[in-house]
Amino acid sequence: MKRLYLYTIFHANLAFSSIPKDQYSFVIDNCYWPTLELLDELDIKLGLEFSSFTLDIISKIDPSFVKKLREYWENGKCEIIGSGFTQTIFPLIPADVNIKNLRLGNMDYLNILGRKPETAFLNEMTYSPGLISIYLKAGYENIIMDWDNASEYNPYPLHYKYRPNILVGQYGEKINLIWNSSLTSFKFQRYIHGRIKFRDYLKSIHELHSSSEDRAFILYGTDWELIGYRPGIKNVIIEEFQRMRDLFTYISNKDIFRLVTPKEVLKIFPPQEELRIDSPECPIPCKNRDFYNVARWAVSGRDDVKINSQCYQLYQGIKRLERLKQIFNDSSSSDNLWRDLNFLFSSDFRTNTIDEKYIDFRNRMGDSLARYKRIKEDILKRVPIKKDFLLINATNNDWHQEPYPFDMRFRPGRFKRNLICLLDSEEVPTQLEEKEYYKDGSLRKARVVILPSLRSGEIKQGEFVEKTIDYKDAKIDLKGDICTVKTPFVHLRLSQETGGDIRRLIFPHISKEILIGYLTPLYYDHIAHSNDYYSGGLILRDIKGMEFNDTKRTIFNIPDSLEDYPIRIPIECEISIPPGTFLKRYYVYTNISRLDLVYQFYLNDIHPMIFRIGIATLNPRAFDKESLRYTVVNGGDISETYFTHNKTIKQNLPANFDVSCMNCLGATEGWVDISDKKYGITIATDKKKLYSVPLIEYEEIRDSYLFRVYHSIGELDDTGSSFWRGHNSIGFSFLGHNNNLNSTRRQAQNINAGLVVVRSEE
Numbered sequence: 001m002k003r004l005y006l007y008t009i010f011h012a013n014l015a016f017s018s019i020p021k022d023q024y025s026f027v028i029d030n031c032y033w034p035t036l037e038l039l040d041e042l043d044i045k046l047g048l049e050f051s052s053f054t055l056d057i058i059s060k061i062d063p064s065f066v067k068k069l070r071e072y073w074e075n076g077k078c079e080i081i082g083s084g085f086t087q088t089i090f091p092l093i094p095a096d097v098n099i100k101n102l103r104l105g106n107m108d109y110l111n112i113l114g115r116k117p118e119t120a121f122l123n124e125m126t127y128s129p130g131l132i133s134i135y136l137k138a139g140y141e142n143i144i145m146d147w148d149n150a151s152e153y154n155p156y157p158l159h160y161k162y163r164p165n166i167l168v169g170q171y172g173e174k175i176n177l178i179w180n181s182s183l184t185s186f187k188f189q190r191y192i193h194g195r196i197k198f199r200d201y202l203k204s205i206h207e208l209h210s211s212s213e214d215r216a217f218i219l220y221g222t223d224w225e226l227i228g229y230r231p232g233i234k235n236v237i238i239e240e241f242q243r244m245r246d247l248f249t250y251i252s253n254k255d256i257f258r259l260v261t262p263k264e265v266l267k268i269f270p271p272q273e274e275l276r277i278d279s280p281e282c283p284i285p286c287k288n289r290d291f292y293n294v295a296r297w298a299v300s301g302r303d304d305v306k307i308n309s310q311c312y313q314l315y316q317g318i319k320r321l322e323r324l325k326q327i328f329n330d331s332s333s334s335d336n337l338w339r340d341l342n343f344l345f346s347s348d349f350r351t352n353t354i355d356e357k358y359i360d361f362r363n364r365m366g367d368s369l370a371r372y373k374r375i376k377e378d379i380l381k382r383v384p385i386k387k388d389f390l391l392i393n394a395t396n397n398d399w400h401q402e403p404y405p406f407d408m409r410f411r412p413g414r415f416k417r418n419l420i421c422l423l424d425s426e427e428v429p430t431q432l433e434e435k436e437y438y439k440d441g442s443l444r445k446a447r448v449v450i451l452p453s454l455r456s457g458e459i460k461q462g463e464f465v466e467k468t469i470d471y472k473d474a475k476i477d478l479k480g481d482i483c484t485v486k487t488p489f490v491h492l493r494l495s496q497e498t499g500g501d502i503r504r505l506i507f508p509h510i511s512k513e514i515l516i517g518y519l520t521p522l523y524y525d526h527i528a529h530s531n532d533y534y535s536g537g538l539i540l541r542d543i544k545g546m547e548f549n550d551t552k553r554t555i556f557n558i559p560d561s562l563e564d565y566p567i568r569i570p571i572e573c574e575i576s577i578p579p580g581t582f583l584k585r586y587y588v589y590t591n592i593s594r595l596d597l598v599y600q601f602y603l604n605d606i607h608p609m610i611f612r613i614g615i616a617t618l619n620p621r622a623f624d625k626e627s628l629r630y631t632v633v634n635g636g637d638i639s640e641t642y643f644t645h646n647k648t649i650k651q652n653l654p655a656n657f658d659v660s661c662m663n664c665l666g667a668t669e670g671w672v673d674i675s676d677k678k679y680g681i682t683i684a685t686d687k688k689k690l691y692s693v694p695l696i697e698y699e700e701i702r703d704s705y706l707f708r709v710y711h712s713i714g715e716l717d718d719t720g721s722s723f724w725r726g727h728n729s730i731g732f733s734f735l736g737h738n739n740n741l742n743s744t745r746r747q748a749q750n751i752n753a754g755l756v757v758v759r760s761e762e
Contacts, residue, residue, distance in 0.1 A: 004209040005216040005258050006251065007265055009047045009121055009144060009180065010035060010224040013087055014054045017348035018231035020356055025061050031228045032058070034241045036068060039077045041245070043252045044259040048224075049081035049121040052108030053343070059112050070113055079261035081144065082109060082117030088345040089297045091128040091284045091666040092308075092693075094315055095637040097345060098131070100338040102138035118142060119262055124347060125149065125180060125287030126294050128666065129169040129278050130636015142176040142266060143167065144221070148183050149285040150277035162208075162215035163269040168276055170640055176271050178262050180221035182287045184208075188220040191247070192227055192240045202250065209256055216265045222287070280642035280698075281649050282663055284634055291659040291717065298664055298693045299712045301350040301719040302358060308691040310365050311345050316688050316753055317372045323394040324379050324756070327457050332375075340368040351719040385760045387463035391423060392756040393454035397746050399755065401451040403567060403589070405433075406757045408448050408464075415443040418564065420467045421450050423460040428452050429591075430469065431567040449567050451591070454755070469566050474590055476558055476569065483556050485569055487590040492571075493517075494536075499550040500573040500584050502536035502616075507593035507736035510679050513622035516734065524701045533617045533708065536586075536597055540579055541660075543607040543721060550575045550582055566590065579606045593736035594747075603724040610660045611714030611722065612652070612695070614732040616683060618674060618707040625705055627677040630696055631741060634666035639745070644707065649698040652710055660716040664693040671748035672696075672709060673741050682735040683709060684748035690730040 012032060014024050039046065048069070050058075059066045072078040084105035090098045102120075109116045118141045122131075125146040135143055147161055167177035184204075191201035208217050227244065228237050251257045260268075277285060284294045299305050318337050325332065349361045383390060389408070393399050421430040433447040454460060474487040481496040482503070491506040495518075505516040519533040534551060541547040554573040559565060568587040575582045580603035587596035599613060629643040651663040665672060671684040672694040685692055695710040713730065714722040733751060735744040 001255060002209070002211055002214050003256055003258055005214070005260050005265055005268060006219040007047055007216065007260055007262050008219050009049050009081055009221040009262065011121065011222055012048065012050045012054050012224045013348070014057050015051070015087060015346055015348045016223070016225055016231075017351050017353045017357060019225065020232075020354060024057060027225055027229055028058055028062050028065060030236045031225050032065065034228060035224070035244070036065070036072070038245060038248060039072055042248050044248050045076070045261045045264070046078045046259070047081055047262045048078050049083060051083050051085060051087050052105040052112070053086045055112050056108060066112060073113065076261075079119065079263050080113060080117050081119045081121050081262065082106075082140070083121045083123055085339065086342045086346045087123045087348065088342060089123060089126050089294060089347050090131050090134075091126050091294060091635040092298050092668065093345050093635055093666075094668045095130070095134060095633070095635060096319065097315060097338075097341060098134055098635055099137065101342045102134065102140075104335075104339055104342065106138060119144065119178065124297075125182075126284055127277060128284050128634035128636060128640060129276065130634055130638050130640055132167065132169040132173040132175050133638065134636055136173065136175060140175070142178055142262070144178045144180050144262065145277060146285065146287045147179040147181050149282070149287060152285075153279035153281050154275070154277060156275060159213075160273055160275065162210075162217055164216070164266050164271040166271045166274045168274045171638060174274070176266060177275075178265060179218060180287070181218045182289075184218055185220050185222045189226055192243050194239065194243070198243070198246065201247070214268070216269055219259070278640070280644055280647045283632070283640060283642055284663065284666060290655040290662055293655065293659075293661070293663045294666070295661050295664040295693065295712070295715050296717050296719050297347050297350045299691075300715045300717045300721065302353045303722065304350050305691050305713050305722055307349060307361060307365070309688060310369070311341065312688040312691060314341050314344065314365070314368055314372065317369070317376070319753065320394045320756060321372060321376055321379075323396065323457065324376065324392070327392070327394065327459070328379055328382055330379060337368060337372060340364060344368065380758050383459065383758070385461070385758060387461045388760055389462045390756075390758040391452060391454065391460045391462050392758070393456055393458050394756045395750060395753040396456055397750055397753075398456055399452060399454045399750060401429075401453050402747055402750055403449055403451055404755050405447055405449045407445065408759065409445045410443050412438045412444070413440060413442045415464065415466055416441055417466040418469050419443075419464045420469065421448065422463050422465060423452055429567055431565060433570065451567060452755070469564065474562050474565075474569055476562065478556065478558065483558065483571060485571060485588045487569065487588055489591060489593045490588050490595055492586065492588050492595060494556070494571065494586070496556055496573070497553055498534065499537060499552050499554050499575045500556065500571075500586070501534045501551060505535070505595060505734065510593050510736040510738055511622065514619045515622050515681055515736065516616050517619055519617055524704060524706070526701055529701055529706065533706070535615060535617045536584075537615050538582070538599070538613040539615070540611050541609045542579065543609050543716070545609070548577045548579055550577065550584070552577065568596070580604050595734040596731060597734070598729065598731040600727070600729045602727050605723075605725050607721045607723050608714040609716040609721060610712070611724075612710040612712050613692070613730060614683070614685070614711040616709045616734070620704045620707070623674075623707075624676040624678065625700070628705075628707070629675060631673040631675065632665045632667050632671070632694070633669045635668050639741070644698045646700070647698060648700070649696050651695040652697045652708075658716065658718055661695060661712065664695050664712060667694050669745070669749055670752040671745065673744065674707065674709065675739060675741065677739065679736065679738050680741065682737065682741065682744035682748055684733045684735060684744075684751050685711065685731060686752050688752065690728060692730065
């Protein structure tokens with residue numbers, strides 16, 4: 001007789017966005033306890049998953065529940081499955097934060113339960129291959145992921161579905177994989193909620209059984225709170241637990257079924273087949289259907305973009321703080337700030353969050369940022385400022401003459417001529433921008449751009465002196481509507497007629513080809529692709545369906561003289577559209593293959609359905625189609641590469657009428673790279689200034705292809721849409737390279753981390 005081994009993962013989450021704190025005890029009493037009590041009544045075993053945050057709350061409200069839980073785990077009646085300290089969406093969060101999340105969770109599991117789980121539940125079933133090494137380092141041996149979404153773009157043999165497998169990363173990392181299933185969980189919920197009759201549901205269970213082979217599959221693997229509880233309603237739904245009792249009684253009385261723990265499934269079916277579950281089309285698979293994708297926690301929900309920006313601010317601050325402590329031999333711990341940060345990255349602050357929890361986020365974020373700043377200031381007081389400022393490289397990377405801008409204020413009458421910066425008395429390339437003057441003509445304030453060189457942990461004293469700036473060879477040519485800027489390292493052509501869009505971007509030291517630019521409606525000679533494909537623009541569609549872009553006629557503001565711009569040449573224009581005003585500024589670098597594009601925008605109370613910016617269209621003639629790929633980091637500590645040849649990738653298209661995109665990238669180090677076997681471009685952005693996520697569009701058209709990268713700062717889904725009012729700014733750096741991603745990856749990391757400037761007046 002062949003058996004079907006069924007298992008469960010009841011996902012407990014008191015941080016759930018719609019559960020107020022005053023109902024925590026109700027959920028424990030009327031969801032968690034009745035399920036646990038079934039273990040005494042019936043010959044069954046269950047998998048139960050808790051974040052340590054949820055376990056800690058339960059232990060404070062009802063210690064007897066935790067005591068009973070430990071007892072059942074020790075005698076094998078249940079298996080405790082881990083997920084870390086808080087439920088966060090790992091592919092959207094930097095690796096350091098995810099590593100801390102799992103370590104903090106392990107500490108809590110040991111303190112509360114006496115041991116650590118061996119099996120991990122991927123939060124919201126969001127996966128990227130870079131996460132495997134993180135779970136392995138945290139001591140996990142097995143992870144649980146959704147079959148239905150993993151198999152959508154990967155045609156596995158059917159027998160893979162009914163037993164554990166070995167999940168393989170892009171660099172050979174391996175971990176045991178146990179399947180969850182959105183579809184079977186939906187069916188379980190519908191039965192429990194009375195929407196499917198008992199006999200019809202049993203038919204679906206019997207269909208999983210095979211007369212020719214033993215099998216294993218998930219019975220239920222999602223929210224525990226959906227059984228016996230509805231947010232905001234303090235009624236016990238007894239019928240739902242009676243239905244579950246009836247089901248488990250039936251299963252326990254049938255010889256062809258066994259209800260076991262996930263770990264027991266691994267013993268019965270030792271994993272053999274190796275597989276990958278990511279794909280170029282969907283590099284971050286998730287649970288449920290396409291409309292339920294990872295973008296919902298990134299750029300939708302309840303103010304996702306702004307709260308994610310603040311989380312990245314705190315993250316970079318903590319990283320800077322830890323490096324400063326190393327530099328100044330400070331032995332104090334940052335664990336409380338890491339714990340705060342993981343709490344603030346919780347997924348449930350980002351979807352259907354109730355007011356109580358949203359206010360909790362705001363208060364906790366304000367307190368954490370203030371504590372970080374106090375600690376940083378206390379450390380920096382130990383170093384005397386002998387000149388105008390201190391410059392500290394509090395990152396783990398060296399800084400090799402990369403541009404760094406910072407603001408300085410000067411006392412009246414001190415400087416009336418051009419300035420240069422000295423670091424430890426050594427002159428460094430310097431440029432002043434956005435200058436303001438006192439009435440006497442002396443410099444009051446300026447944006448200072450320098451090209452410093454500092455080793456990791458190095459400190460230098462900085463001062464300003466008046467001196468003529470060395471001019472670099474560069475040219476600006478404005479003919480008709482076209483502005484052309486040429487430096488030794490960058491050739492840029494812009495159009496006034498269409499909002500200063502990028503017509504041509506060439507990095508002469510990389511290639512003579514146009515790498516990014518504009519494609520005409522006749523480029524593909526294909527009616528389905530007879531559009532204008534712009535670069536350097538934006539698309540904004542409001543909640544009423546009105547669509548706007550910045551391809552409007554504008555006027556360029558170009559420098560009268562290039563003598564004041566030895567590092568980068570600014571070209572700016574202003575575009576007014578009904579939602580607001582956009583100032584677009586390009587910085588064309590003279591000494592590196594780099595172009596910066598900065599948007600400053602003022603919006604008048606708008607709820608965007610989509611808000612995409614920093615759009616880049618590749619020149620198909622410049623890149624080899626067979627070796628073309630994109631590379632990104634999605635929450636792990638290693639990069640992930642996806643080849644696009646023979647694929648159709650439409651992350652930018654709506655999943656349905658209410659969900660505006662199919663997927664997105666996490667880009668947790670603040671960059672995405674597009675390369676072939678010869679060269680590439682890394683597009684970097686500073687996530688702590690304004691958070692965004694890339695979307696990839698790729699399609700092969702006859703003998704050519706269309707490859708575009710969008711950066712989203714707003715999408716619509718069932719959790720809501722963003723709201724914008726007032727001034728904001730976001731920037732993108734296009735970094736060219738000769739098939740040397742490591743170099744531009746380090747530059748992108750430095751753009752996000754920055755240096756520490758301590759001014760004398762501080």
